[in-house]
Amino acid sequence: MNNSSCLQPSPATTVALPIIYSCLLPAGILGNLLAAWIFSREAPTRRTQYIYLANLVTANLLVCSTMPFLAAYFAGGHRWPPGSLACRVAHHLGALVMHVSMYVTIAILCSIALSQYATLSKNRGTQPSPALPGNFHGCLLQRFRRPKFAKYFCVVIWLIVLCITATAITYNVQNSAAGEFPTCYNIRVEAGERPAKIAGSLATVCFFLSFMIVLWSYYSLTRHLSRIQKNTCIGEKHLIYRRVKRNILVIQIILTVCFLPYHIFRPIFYVLLTDNDCPRLNYLVEIKNFLTCLAAAKSSLDPIITLLLDKTFKKSLYGLFTKTTPENQKHNNGIFAEIGRNMERYS
Template structure:
């Protein structure tokens, strides 16, 4: 497959549409995430679990947005470069590689946010409503996701893992580039990537996807049980809010990432055929699905604006000159609690 003699011939969809899309996503995502980072840096609540996750999510989003200019140039001119040229190497390392590894940082952090939301609400409801059954292991794990200290360590582990994967990938790519002879930068090898990396990344996504899905299902069932047995009118808004937050995260994973991760294994299998026209179509479909996944990083500030009242009030304060005391009095739509000791 990677030694295919087929020369990819990108269509206008690749050489024009993708560069235009990335050109719009870059300023929108950069400005939005920089603004989000600035607002989070002004908050006194950064030691809270949700804000630890959100700050790391914004950092990963900014790294993804920083790769978009490289991807813009690659899709517009990559088919004219030779494989061993300096521009091709720069784009592969600073564009495609960094974008993909940080994409999985955002996936893991999003799933951690969903579990933290579910864990906090589950803990609050368990304190009021007794439930039968042996859930000690589940409660222990959920308790960890509520703790700011655990959130910090988890994010550190995620970033260290990403750093190791990046170094290994750069080393392997550099070795392969010295051995590979290809007339173009835009080729099957670059577009297909490594089989092992694809399997690992796909497994990571579906594990995160199922964790969020199970959290939403468990919360829905838990809420139904409480509603049948107890009047919870006073707390109903909180339950509904957390349920909506987890649902939004599930929709992000489903709309932005699921199509890419369903198509990627199919794409890898179908590349075994040396049918050039079909290979061109497969590569272009894969690249547009990748663009959809990358677009999520530009949309995250809008999603945070809709989900987080503190973020919304802080943003409004930039234009209305609200005082910090007013910000502190505004409740956060992300349900939180005091750190567990």
């Protein structure tokens, strides 16, 4: 874009987006801190699902911590000098950290879905579950339900994120051109340069790969459940299948509602940026920013999603708001222990 003053934010950007981020911030911080506290007190952390959920809560808190910077950027970025400290902080700690943390949540959600699906590989009696193939793909899926693999997998994800973040910040600092644009809110920040576009394209491919993996898990489980319903009566094991199916469906809905619109629009955004049309440019940037806000909103809604995915979390949360006497405290502890044993048995 040759016209450096072409990009001008509308009230939808300078008013609506800061208000939305300001509303999402307290809900996300309080909800995820509550989830982290409950996990630390009641959750059997040795289980694979809680390893993934603990890392998911961490990524959510990281996304929520960037919301004040994003709100400040959209409210006043069109008045900040491009090389100012506020601009650098909003760009690096706001948009950049939020985006990389968002892909951590996508990777972990995909891992949770595979872990849920892989629970059906556990032997029921003398025969393994027919829902999971016994070939190489089945063996690979079984790894996602092993706590040791889950820990290493999450560590690798975070290391990749740290490397990407450090590389991007270093590149932006070394190649900054403060005099090229009059304000911090400019097309270079909003669209990114060539390395950022390449990274964004790769991230979009990774998202659609994760999306298709979760969709495949749901389709395979649905087909298997439909087959056994025709041939046998639904027993206790099959009710477990239904619970796993519901959990994978919740993850699929999250990916579809919160992340799919943004990743469908991103290639369109890059293609249409080639035209030096100022009104179109402003519309494209504002649509992108609102779809990014929709993706970030998922981190604030995750405690509600955890209520749908995990019964122990629901029981623990209920216990926080009910009076407990010393006599029935021991009884409640027994209930949590029994829940943990049952979940260990069926996962």
